[in-house]
Amino acid sequence: MKRGTAIQLGTYGIVCLAFLLVPSFVDDAFILNKYARYLVLGILAVALSLSWGYTGILNLGQAMSFGLGSYCMAMVLKLRTVPVHTGKAGLPDFMVWNNVDTLPWFWEPFHSMAFGLFAGIAVPVALAALLGWFVFRGRVTGVYVAIITLATLVVVNLMIIDQQRFTGGFNGITDLAQLEIFGLTFDAYGSSSYYLIAAALTFCLFFALAVTKSKAGLVLQAIRDNENRVRYFGYDVAFFKIFAFSVSAGIAGIAGMLYTIVMEFASPTFLGVQLSLSVVIWCAVGGRQSLLGAALGAIIVTGMQGALSESETFLKTWTLIMGFIFVVVVLFLPKGLAGVVEGLSNRVFGHGDSSKPEPNIVPDSLGAKSEAESLR
């Protein structure tokens, strides 16, 4: 194993361990719930880093997978709600209000917890694979991918809002039961949920790391760099992109399911344009080409947002500050915080780890020119 890889594995392990140890120091249920929310958004950022940072697919519709996962979990938990909140024959309350008298067919399988958990990953993956097939087979690239993913997100969002009778519309799905599997209850404000989420973040980080370190991960990075050249080595570029796109959707789906658990509802804002663009911001701040960087970027940015919006002094100016920080990061730190850390560690350890030398300035200006041209 290369020394660089060993250092990387160590760093990932230490950070994940630190996350897992948090409940030993924090016993305020409210704060723990807040931290759990940040970690879930960290998972979402890992998903985008895989497709954007490693494969060059700028997916502006990442929230679609997230929201679908969230709705799947909410549907399962809604059907388990104690009858006081639901209508007769276990019909969800909002359906009763909308004069629906039988459970629609696509709700039926969600009586099964196993199906719900499966669907929370499978539905986003299947939809991503379908969209990926449609887009990448046609060799659509760059900004056009960004626009198509964004438009698809808006379409799904509009459909969910429009079909109020079956989805709860603007209000989403609320009043949910608590998740119970294998005799364990996951209370949104308990440490059990936090542990579940920290474990999921650890799993997703290491899974994504394994993908990027594999030969397939290398091909994905080659595609990001020079898609056409990869074809002449015999790789089916579209398939590789569909693969990355779908794996990323699956991870986002997991994050969405977990988000329903900590928030105790699912809402159309979970697949909103606002959230979807925010994920891009988190990745950019943390470092899009680093999985851990992206996760930490999400946690730091949302954590800061939370802290600033709660403080008296910054109540009104925090968005202004966030916007400013963001513009500065894009202008001066194109590799995000991860790039800064990398640069520092290279300086400290000297040339011991030469696998990633200092942030390259020369190729950036030259390499980006072809990007500029391909956009025209």
Add this chain to the structure above:
Amino acid sequence: MSKNGQEHLVLTGVVVSFNGFQAVDGLTLKVSKGELRCIIGPNGAGKTTALDTICGKTGLTAGSITFMGKRIDNLEEHQIARAGIGRKFQVPSVFRDLTVHENLEVARSKRSGVLANAFCFERDSEREELEKLAEFIGLQECLEIPAGHLSHGQTQWLEMALLVAQDPELILMDEPTAGMTVQETHKTAELFIRLKEKHTLIVVEHDMGFVKEIGDVISVMHQGKLLAEGTVEQIAEHPEVRSVYLGTGGIGSA
């Protein structure tokens, strides 16, 4: 020329037109296994376009291409590559963000499926093989440097090493010696003669000295058509070829 059935690559009546402009106009070309074929011709003769059709970059307007007895002109680029055709482009195109070593690993593509590569990591024996290759092209010190940091000459060498790592049956080279010094050109010729043992090569080239050094059979293209074919001496004597090159001082001094 070889007999029927032994032909490795056959282009029959290939036509490529861009908005009515015929870049390649009824080209017929046969290359046998293990041959090193040079294609020469004035600017705009359609040499690069001819290579583009073989590797699938450009679609045919008419005609057909067969490789090892199979039609390939209707395949996608990656399928053609899997059938055993590798290509070096005129403009250096390596993966600038990846290290030299990673570039070579991507190029080694005998197994090209997504899932086959999903959780597959490099073995030590494979690494040694690539290190040897890097040594051969003089990049052993640069294995962990991003390819974007290499000099122009080093990039050219890396590109050729990528083809060696890919190990295709047929290699298409577009102006491999462009921008090289005399020594480098000479070293490239050596490399080609080595490659010839295991591969079939088609080389588009301007440098006649280089062509003389490596070529068996030379095909001359002019205005999208095949003008002449033969050994270096035959081509130099060919009256039509002389007239095409007239004014540039004849073919020998080009």
Add this chain to the structure above:
Amino acid sequence: METFLAQIITGLSIGSILLLVALGLAIIYGTTGVINLAHGEFVMLGAYSAWALQTFLGLGLIESLVLIFLITAAFGWVIEKVVIRHLYRRPLDTILATWGIGVMAQQAIRLSAGGELRYVEMPSALGSSVSVLGVETSAFRIFILLFTAALFGVTWYLMYRTSVGMKLRAITQDREVASCFGINSQRTYSLTFAYGTGLAGLAGALVSPLKSVSPEMGTTYVVDAFMVVVLGGVDSLVGTVVSAAILGELTGFLAFLSNDTIAKALVLLTIVILIRFRPQGLFAARTRT
């Protein structure tokens, strides 16, 4: 027949607003390659300028148009100087930076003008309705239609009949070569960006009497405007017009058949499919690559 005609006119009215909003974006994106996600915020700034001029100085909408154009253009010019010019070589990063600028602009307005909805009065002369081919239509909407047509004419003239436009098109083709011929690309880009944002400001001012003015109003406009530009083909001004008209008619027609939400979803789906099969836009010329 009359409903059909009314439908066509509604569609044209929607289309003209789309074009008005998209024109500035088309010019910026088509020439500099900058994807200006803050475009909607410039529309919003234009609307707030109209509101401020009316409330504090008592200026009518029509009289303030020139001022509004200058105000938003000045904002655009400053932003180009401070942020955008560092990103011409990283076009995808312009999405991120301009989004950040948009967030800041929204919050700045919220802090200075307040977050509540504001209303701009329609010019009294245009408050009535007129009869077009037997269909009663708001005079103000007809005014927007004509004004947009005039703006498009001016823009086309600037791009294709003046030396600044020619320089701009030369830079679009190849920036380095253009610089070699002594064209000052920095200055031309600054002017283009300022002009594009000025147009956005005008769009905001003109739609302000039709819709309420709020700090968030830009978000919807920027998505619509992008769809128009991409569909029309990035460097085709005429394509932008046609695609605005098509999208306007399509939106009006589908909204008539079902509801607004479904209409919007269907329009977006159509756009997704069109981009998939013609990423270069509907009206871009094919070139050899």
